[in-house]
Amino acid sequence: MFSEKMGLTLLFSLLVWLGATLFFVFFGPLVLVSPYRQHFLPPFLLLEVATGVVLYVVFVLFRRLDPSPYAAVRLGVVGSAVGLILDTFVIWNKGVFFAGLSDEQLLAFVIWMAFAYGLYLLLPMLTGKKGTSI
Known part of the structure; x- marks a missing residue:
């Protein structure tokens, strides 16, 4: 059964993925x-700190729209799953999506991505019980 809460979760998941992907399409070479x-390490850590801040803001906005228990955890899990599935096709078709990146930059993107998905999964759990502190 597809609920309104799941629809909102999928919408946020797609928007987070699209925002991150477009950021690296346009600014990845820089x-x-x-x-x-x-x-x-310094530019990598700076990117990850910025990613953590953006994700925290996303979770705060999401919790305002869906105050139900575990809403943030649901977004973290569903968002990571959706993003990883979509990123599989993006990286597979890197010439279409990341034509401006060298192979070394693509590797840097994949390293960023792996760490960012860890943040996506952990941030909701580290910010409070049942997602109520976010």
């Missing part, structure tokens, strides 16, 4: 550095 460079 913000992604080769993981083989000596100074990869």
Whole structure:
């Protein structure tokens, strides 16, 4: 059964994925550095901190629209699943979506992505019981 809450969760999931993907389509060549460079860690951490802040804001907005228990956890799980499935096709078709990225930048994107999905899953659980503190 498809509920209104699940529809909202899927909509937010798609918007988060689309926002992140479009950010890297347009700004990836500027913000992604080769993981083989000596100074990869500072820009990587800066991207992840920014990602965490954006995700936190998304969770706050989502909880205002869906105050039900575990709403944020549901968004984290569903959003990660939706994003990972869609990112599979995006990376598979990197020439279409990320034509402006070198292979090293694409690897940096995948590294960012793996960490970001970890944040997507953990942030709702770290911010309060039953998602009520978000």
